[in-house]
Amino acid sequence: MNSENVHIVPTTTWSAGPGCHGGCGVLAHIKDGQLIKLEGDPNHPWNQGRLCARALAMTQYVNHEDRITRPLKRVGKRGEGKWEEISWEKAFDYIEKKMKGIREDHGPESIIFSMGTGRDIGPWICMLAYAFGSPNVMFSLSGSACYGPRLSACNTFQGCYCVFDAGQWLPDRYEDPKFKLPETIIIWGYNISATCPDNLFGHWIIDMMKRGTQIICVDPRLSFFASRSKHWLQLRPGTDAALAMGMLNVIINEDLYDHDFLEKWTNGAHLIRIDTGKLLREIHLEAAGDPGNFVVWDENSGTPAIWLSSQAEFKALNVKAALSGRWEVTLADGSRVSCRTSWDAYCEAVNKYPLDKVAEITWVPADKIRKAARLYAKSKPAAIQWGVPIDMTPAVTPTCHAIASLWALTGNLDIPGGNVIAKFAFDAVSYALPGAVGPIGLKDKDMDAKRVGVKEYGPYRTFHWRAQTDMTLDQIFTGKPYPIKGMWIQTAGLLNGIGLDPKKWKRALEKLDFIAAVDLFHTPTTQYADILLPAATFLEKNGVRSWWVPLQTINKAITVDQCKPDVEINFELARRFDPEFKYDTINKLFDDILKPSGMTFEQLQQKGWAIPPVSHPSAPYHRHEKGQLRPDGKPGFKTPTAKFELYSTHREDWGLDPLPHHEEPPFTPVSRPDLTRNYPLILSTGRRSPAYFHSEHRNIPWLRQLDPDPIVEIHPETAAAHDIGNGEWVWMENWLGRCKMKAKVTRIVPPWMVMAAHGWWYPEKKAAEPSLYGVWECNVNQLLPMGHQGKDGQGAPIKHLLCKIYKAVGKEERNG
């Protein structure tokens, strides 16, 4: 290749293109304004020159003949696939008129802003919704069951999120003397090397395995990690909390936990009233007491002592808080009440899970659980990395609580090689995620009162800043408590990816007065839009990537016809909707996001990326000891008690069980033996493909060739019992619907489970209904329900439904 006239633009992958949560440093080779090659940047601390299949296929993506390159207005009926090109000016005018009309007639909250997987679209969709005046930004998956619930759960009892330490906060990574290699990592429901979810580079775990880290793998499926693990815990999907409780049982009863952490940094000593079963609070002891202060039993004085939560210290001096015991305490009205410690209540909860019972629930042999628990607890340091299956069950928060207790009680929180508290580098936040507040927010709190789910669900009220998805869908049909009239859908596949029960979503879309969609290609979902705007890939835009570390810029390398970056589209409309919109240029918006870093967009762009110095509160380690986690600078965690809460005060306030526990999901052989008679197999969905990000990339030849068909994995015994051969087309069916996939007969899955790929549609098929790109044939979400979110509104049954399988016959024996 002639290197003349080729210039190289260094940039950061995030958003459309590879589709992932990004972070890779790449070098875009540009000739005559065209991308001719994309390579990994060998000098980048994140990926060191490595790059995934999806990013390496970008030359086939950017100039793909099916890219939408001009704004399109629908001319036929919804789903008919008829469009005409219009100018950007006309498109903006039309959207402005339609949306302002709905705002005037029904209020701004009657338009929902729907997003798919959270990438750099997150901040810009919030910016647009909030400028319009609607609090209803909806992450469009049932129960928001991807990442948000894990963030939210960690906020609940730990104050901040945390991730495995791969030295990512240190420029020299594994070689930095401050870093310590984890002796053991538990990979919990995570095939992290197939995609790079959760703002991590999956292969960092491989880097550490090569250096000696051993693996415990929790997965019903034989993944790469399961094959190479010291212990593989092949659990029944949806029983993760029981497994974690069993491991805690071993660790506590064999005295393998960190006593110092328990005493100093948890609320184990806080007293619980026997009469109410709730926390004893200062207000119970003194009428003028603070309900946010709690009480311990002081062994030195033999009296109760007050814990001042907001000051993270005891009211009295020299308090020695008892961790176990039962005492009589005199209340403000003179009555006496018996109390015990949270730690005693916690241990009681854990003791409800002896290993024989856990084995019965999880289908993992007791001995394996015991060995894995011992190995994890004795490895110093050790880390746990969990994946999206944790969100994809209704009892996500109690599950997270159990797993997080493991890293807390073994003293692995925010230590080198453990689970490090994850904060945005330099505290520069672009994205209103659970727990995070950046410069993009609603203008005043009152506007938030109408957000769907705020009244019903504690986490949504407290720090999960999204509209509750299942309730939103219902509200489109009921119009109660207020009508929903329009939807802004930006790179979200309600019918082909993120939406469960997609036919219900289709009926919902049909009911709306106005739908605008923004995407790069037509999808089944875009067929229901009234207007469709062409978005840009990461190579066609400037941007900021602020997610954990490093802080990075995305740098524009090319332009493709009239495609516009999401930020530009939303910026223009935000200005039209909000006369007081506070930015006049996009660079000023970027500067505002980057302000905490002390750098402007241009300055950061010069550097490319920045890692906060070790002394910065957004860099590890031991920040609870140094007073770097709480806004008040006190030691401890950013929770209501300043402690890691073994007993969750938030959950108590929300009327939910404050202790970790297992809840049997709604559709399993255990909870629904009646359904299991007709649908005997566990249907799990969503195993990752390195070729695709969710519903994207089926039209990219190099990638499609790697994984050409929608695959259902079936164990050889199960396949034989159903007379199904490898490569044959089969139907999966349950009481909600059916879909057709190609059988891969493999020992990767157990005989009692089938694993179906998600996000499938056929871009090569006809757009117009009834084909709708074949989505009704191959989208497995037709077998998954909406409306089964967890008790706190988060989590949904996605990894554990039931189904039967049978061979496709006659004309159906092929795709189409």
Add this chain to the structure above:
Amino acid sequence: MAKKPENGLLIDYEYCTGCFACQVACSQEHHWPAGMGGIQVLEIVQNLPKGKAYLNFLPFPTELCILCFPRTKKGLEPACVQHCMAGVITYGSLPDLAGELGKKPRMVLWSPR
């Protein structure tokens, strides 16, 4: 008689995760259409005793592999070597790589055509 091979690819298949970066890196570098390329990743599910199984992936250099000589003569690594997400492909002279081969199990040394 064919020229004697000098260079090859050492694969540490213990850590190949089956990410297919090598395949697409090769297609991009050499403009191969989908379905062709200088390296192909095979999935191997081994049956073990007691109903157990073991999962391996194995990158295999095809008849189209030219060991990226236009890159290596410029001092660059072959496209698959640079982009391999797991860092399991090493390019070098066959005697050097043969020396590496003995350092750990689960390796294979390829000498492409």
